[in-house]
Amino acid sequence: MNPRRIAAALPVLLLVALSACSNADPSGRLPPSSATPSGAGHGAVTGASEVAEPQLHLVAIDGTGNVGMLDLLGNGETKLGTVAPPAATATDGRYVFTTTPKGVEVIDSGVWTWDHGDHFHYYRATPELLGSVRGGGSPAVTTGPLSTAGGTGLFFPESGEAVLLDNTSLSRGEIRERFRIEVTPHAGLVAPVGDGAVVTTADAAGTPAALQYYDADGKPVAGARADCPGIHGSIVTRVGTVIGCADGAILVTGSGDKPVLEKVPYPDSAPSGVATRFDSRKGRPTVAGLGEPSGVWLLSTRQRSWQWLPTQTPMVRAAAVDDSRGHIVTLDAGGRVHVYLAKTGEEVGVTEPLLSKTISTAPSLETVTLTVDAQRAYLNAPAEGVVYEIDFADKARIARTLSPFVRPVFMAEAGR
Template sequence: MTHRTLTAALGAVLLLGTSCSSDTSEARPAERPSSSTPGSGGDGHGAVDGAQEVAEPQLHLTTVDVTGRVGMLDLLTEETSAVGTVGEPSAVASDGRYVFATTASGVEVVDSGVWTWNHGDHHHYYRAEPRVLGTVPGRGQATVSTGPLSTAGGTGLFLAGSGEAVLLDNEALADGELRETFRVSTRPHDGLVAPFADGAVVTVPDASGTVTDVELVDADGSPSPGTRTSCADASGTITTSVGLVVGCADGALLWTEDGERPAVERIPYPRGSQAPPATGFDARKGRPTVAALAGTDGFWLLDTRERTWRLHEVDVPLLRVSASDDVEGHVVALDRSGRVRVYAAGTGEQLAVTAPLVAGSVRRPRAAARVELVVDQERAYLSSPEEGVVHEIDYADSARVARRLRTDVAPTFLAETGR
C-alpha cells in the first residue's frame, strides 16, 4: 500500500461534513487574512452547490495532450477518467483547481472538480464533477496569474497578441460561468494582470512596448490613483501567504493589505549581485518563500515574510526550480540532463539527486519547454512528455522515485489539481 493510499484509507474513517478539519502543517495563523491571501473568501469555506466536502485533499494529475484531450488520474487510487476536449493547446497553467489552456481561440478553461480551501489555520477539501467550462476569447500567448482561492477573488489572463488584460471572477467560475470582472485594452506587449484585493496589478508599457511600470486597477479596470510604481521588465508573479509578488529587473514588488488600504514594498536584490534576475516564481501553494531560476547556474529564494532574497549558485545548469518551504527547507530542481536535484534552502547544499528521469524530453527544446515540475507537501511530480509518464518523487526521502504513473491522456501538459 502506498503512502497516499494509506492516507486515503485512514481518511475514510473520519467524519465527513462541514466541520473544520485541522491541518497544522500548513498553518500560519499570525498572518493577516485578506482577499488576496489565504483564509478569506466569505463564510462558505469554499463550498459550492453540488460539491461534496471530504476529509482528505483530492489530489489528481490533470493532463492535456497535443490534440486537446483532457484526462485525470486520482493520486490516491490511480484510477483515470476522461474530462473532455479543448482546442490544440500551446501552453497550460493551473491554480490547483482550474486548468487554463492557451489555444488559437483564446484561453479555454477546465474545472478539475477538486480543490482545497485554505482557512488560515486549517483546510477544507471538496470534489465535484470535472467539466470543460468554455473559452475566454483573445489573441496570442496568454500569461495566467492566479490567486490563493478558487472560489473567491480572481484569475488574471494577459493576452499578448491583443494587449488585453482580463480578470475572471472566481466565484462565477466556481458556478461554471466565465464572467469577466473587467477587460482592459493596452498596447500589445509581454505583460501580466495579477489579481489583488478587488482588482489587479497590471503592467504599463512605453511606446515601444517595453514594460516600465505596474499599477493597481479597481474592480472595473480603472487605474487606482497614485498606485503606479516603477517595475522595469516586469516578469513573473505569484501569490504567497503574505501577499502578491511581481518580479522586476531590480528585485520584486510585494503588495499586501492593511485593513482597507493596499501597500506595496520593493524588495531589491542584494547589493552587488550580478546574477540574472528572476523571471518566474514557483513554490508549494500558499507558502511565503518562493524559488526562481537565476539564469541557468543558480536559483533565487525570495522570503516574502522576511522581505529578503537569497542566491544559491550550483555547479549544473538548471531548467526548473520550486520551493517546498517545508520545515526542512527543501528546494526541488530539474537539471538539463533530466535529473531531479534537492537542495537545502538555508545553505544551498545538494541533499539528493536522481538518475536521469526525463533525458529524452530535455534533449528536445519543444518537449523540454513542456516538462512540468510540481511540488506539494509530500511529493514532487515530474512529467515526461516524450516518455509519456509522470514520476512521483519523495523529495524528503533522498529524492526516491515512489511511482511511475501512466495516464490515459498523454502528459504533454500537466497540472496537479486538488491543491
C-alpha cells in the same frame, strides 16, 4: 497524515476539522471567515462535497487536446473531454487554463483546497470543461490564492487586452469577466489582488515597466502604482502577490480598495542574473526563481529578503517546498531532478536522467512541468508518456512512475 492514503480515522478527522470552524451553531452551518473574503463560504459551492483530505489529481492533456485526470489517491482515471490543441497551461490548483487557438480554455478539475489560514478545507465536485476566453496571442495567466473567490488574470500581449475573470462564477461553471481593458500591447500580466488586479503598463519602447492597480470595475486606483522595470513573472504567496522586476520584486499586500505595493530589492552582492519563473508549493511564503549563471533565488515574503543558492549546473525549473527542512526541488537541462536544502545549500538528492526521449525529440522543455506539494514532486515526461512521482525528502527517490492513458504532454496537479 499521508494525503495519498485514506485511513479509517478520516471521518473522525473531518468532524474535528469542521468543529474547529464552528461557533457551536446547532444547525451545523459554518460561520463567515475572518481570514478570507467575506461570503466566500470556506470554499464550498453547491454540488460539492467536503472531504477529509486533499483530493490530489494529475490533469493530463495530450498534443491533440484530449484531457484526462488521474487520481493520486485511488489511481482511478477519468477522461474529461477534448480542448483545441494546446500550446501552454497554467493552474491555480483547481482550474487548468489552457492556451489554444480559441484563446484560453478553462478546465475545472472539480477538486480544490480552501486555505483558511490555520487549517484547510478540502472539496470534490464533478469535473468539467467550462469553455474559452477569447484573446490575441499567447497570454500570461496569473492565478489568485483561492479558486472560489477573487479572480484570475489573463494578459493577451498581441492585443494588449487585460482580463480579470471572476473565480466565484468559475466555481459555478460560468465564465464571467470582471473587467477587460485595453492597454499598449506588450508582454504584460494581470495579477489578481482582492477584488481587482495589478496590471502592467509599458514604456515608450513597449517594455513592461510599471504596475497599476485596477478595481473590480476596471478603474485605475489613484496612488496604487509602482515602478517595476523589466517585469517578468508573478506568483501568489501566503503573504501577498510577488511580481518580478529587474531590480528585485514588488510584493503586493492587502485586499482592500488600495493595496500596498512594496519593493523588495536584490542584495548588493547579488549576481547579475535576475530571478525568473517563480514557483513554490501553493500557499507558502517562500518562493523560488531561476537564476543565472547557475543557481536559484529564494524570496522570503515574510522577511522581505532574498537568498542566493548556487548550483553546479544551470537549472530550467525550480520550486520551493518551504517545509520544515527547506527543500528546494529543481530540474536541470539534462532531465535530472535535484533536491537542495535552503538553509545550507546542500544537495541532498539527485535522480538519473528522466527525460532522455523528450530531450532528444522536443525542441525545448517548455511543456515539461515540475510541481511540488507537501510530500511529493511530479515531473511529466511528454515523449516517454509518463509522470514521475518523486519523494524529495528521501534523496529524490522515484516513488512511482505513472502512465496516464492520456499522454501527459502537458500536466497540472489539482486538489492542492
